[in-house]
Amino acid sequence: MTTDELITQAIHAINTNQPRMANLYMKNALEQTDKRRRELNPLGWKVRDLSKALQTFGDIVTLIGERWAQAFDALARSSNESADSHAKTNYALVGPGK
Numbered sequence: 001m002t003t004d005e006l007i008t009q010a011i012h013a014i015n016t017n018q019p020r021m022a023n024l025y026m027k028n029a030l031e032q033t034d035k036r037r038r039e040l041n042p043l044g045w046k047v048r049d050l051s052k053a054l055q056t057f058g059d060i061v062t063l064i065g066e067r068w069a070q071a072f073d074a075l076a077r078s079s080n081e082s083a084d085s086h087a088k089t090n091y092a093l094v095g096p097g098k
Contacts, residue, residue: 003029003036 001009010025038045
């Protein structure tokens with residue numbers, strides 16, 4: 001069946017109170033439409049698939065970068081706290097004894 005015939009069958013199934021059949025017809029129509037689009041523009045679909053893959057790769061790199069930033073931030077905070085505990089600001093200055 002063509003896509004138009006499948007859509008017509010889906011409308012008929014809805015009118016006769018058969019929603020599952022309508023769902024099946026529409027699913028088949030969408031699959032045919034998607035297949036036809038791929039046949040008409042294969043390069044466009046390759047670019048689309050590549051952009052999805054690159055988006056996923058970018059998301060992974062971003063996540064790794066965020067985790068590294070958190071680790072370095074925690075390391076910097078802990079080193080600042082240890083440096084502050086050893087600072088000589090807590091001592092009183094006393095002059096030479098007589």
